[in-house]
Amino acid sequence: MTDQTLSGGISLNDTRRSYAALVQRRRLYGGITVLIFILLMVGGFNIADERNAGGFWNGLGQLGDFPEGVISEAWEKRGQLSGHMVTYFGALLETINIAAVSTLVGAVAGIILSLLSTRGLAYWPRLTPLFRRIMDVMRAVPEIVIALVLIFILGGGPVPAMIAIAFHTAGALGKLFSEVAENADLKPVEGLESVGVNWAQRMLLGVMPQVAPNYLSYALLRFEINIRASAILGFVGAGGIGYELKNAMTWGQGRFDEAAAIFLMLFGTIVLFDQISSHYRNRLTKGDQA
């Protein structure tokens, strides 16, 4: 008995052969996918390189020049560095304020949108798809679009950036919030309903206590993101530290010490708020028994 057969008369060799063929085909498909991906990456890189003003390989050598220039100039004038930091502290505060206000406003709008678009909680259950689409659009509009339009109407300053970031935040948080709210236990809501409480009270007393830790954790994460966004928007003209950075950059050589001070402050702020927020997020999601 050399030829082993399985029940049903299929020989083991056949099975082995078909398995080998399957593996081979799988490898082929995998290989083709990887090949296409590599081609896309290389081709894309070459196109981007061609369209760029300076080439990649030339630029690679000059990569260190600018940081070196900034650092050496900042080192020469290191005595003035703390002075610059004091000067630009107000601008930094404005950037942080923009992020904080837009996170607060965006989170409140996000909460309302999320409750309106969650099955089982919505005030108008039939309109949930509508509110979902609204959130999709709000998330899709890049902040810079709203900021630029509002700068044209309202003039420069923190308010356009604040509105732009809050708008995007409302959409982004609304989606995350509604995912959390979907998993909320409906029993407290039903209990409240049975005693004749209105919708707003049901949400506030029945849903909010359940979802608050997750909501807060998402809002904190968003605050981190919004600090970065508010610095970037400043660079396009919406006030704050980004605007000062742009000015310091356009003055160029000789004013790099100011740029260096702003770089340092921005870096420090981002790291600081990242740390604070991740600390509290850990406590919120893993529970604080302290």
Place this chain on the structure above:
Amino acid sequence: MTTTDLGPLRESAFRFLRRKRLVSLAVPATILIYFTYIFFSFDILGLAERARMDNAVTLASDSWSYKTHVTRDNRSGELAYAIEGERKGTYPDGTRPEWVSDAGEALVIDLEDGHIITFLPDNGVSYVIPGYGTFEARLVDGRIQSNLGDTPPEWINASGTRVAITTDAGRLTMTRSKTEVFRYFPGWELFWFTLDSPYHDHGFVSLLTGPQLDPERSNLSGMWEDFWRNSMWRHADVAWAISETILMAFLGTFGGAIIALPLAFLAARNFAPLVAVRFAVRRVFDFVRGVDALIWTIVLSRAFGPGPLTGALAILVTDTGSFGKIFSEALENVDDKQIEGIQSTGASVLQRYRFGVIPQVTPVLLSQILYFFESNTRSATIIGAITGGGIGLLLTQAMQTQKDWEEVAYYITLVVLMVMLMDTLSGWLRSRLIKGKGN
């Protein structure tokens, strides 16, 4: 029967409630105080003064309508018809809009609803305004003489050198050098074909079914060519800019992921060869993330110059940090049993990683990468505005000229569509890859 003294328990319960009540009052109060501070710090009151509502009106009306200029040079008497007054929108010689007609020596411009402007010979102009009467003016020795009284209505702005009349139907301006009429139309002008194209002013259906208009090309290919090379809307350039933005996001996201994956092994607790290496790699990730895309963009654009490559590299560098952190956390959560199983067959270290670790983390990694890809499409728009590449650049340029708001509206629509498309695409891919093909 045991008696317990409930006093202290009660006391502590009340204390807890009191504290809770205080907190639930203090949080809204703090937020209120903060908003009051912001109200003054952001100068919300001054905002009302600074706001330019006329800009808002221009923007709102301009983004969905266009105007056709009829201009007479008051020195040479030459007439010109141009959409938006642009050279690219000028009617070719011998053609003009059908609402302009001759009446002897004069030129009659019909603005509809009874508004009729007539360019009279010898630099004269008359405007029949329903409900007001007829306005007449003439340029005599460099001065504009009109039949206006001492107190013209507020929609007429008149002086000896310049007259401007704005009505619902259109606008008439007269200066020493030229007399100009604007007539407004809804829609985006010349979106499909410019005036020099033979396909302009034909319906889509009649073009498809009708006779061949250009002997050299078939209607379909000619339409495509003229649409694609439309000098007013520059569809080819816009499409190119959109793909440039997506390219930046693609290169940045996937390049960052490729670099971050091997480094993440060094930063994961269960794979790191040395504690010192793990610590160092983690600090590198933190630094790269902390420096932020804005600063990377500035530093990189100094070295590589403006363009899409700089934007792609800025996204790549920042994302390497974020991916490194996420990947190393995913790697720390892998199940050791599979790795041991692979090891028991005598697999080398690389094989162990390839067959024991990678299959476990692939779904998490891929879904994160796709999520970042989608959000980076949005970031690439902003970074493009800073480094000068992609649709972000076109958008800021169109905004800065403060003229072509219909183009701004067009770009915004495209950006939103692009982001929503990437959103759908990445969501679809994620569900396919993670839940398997059967879904």
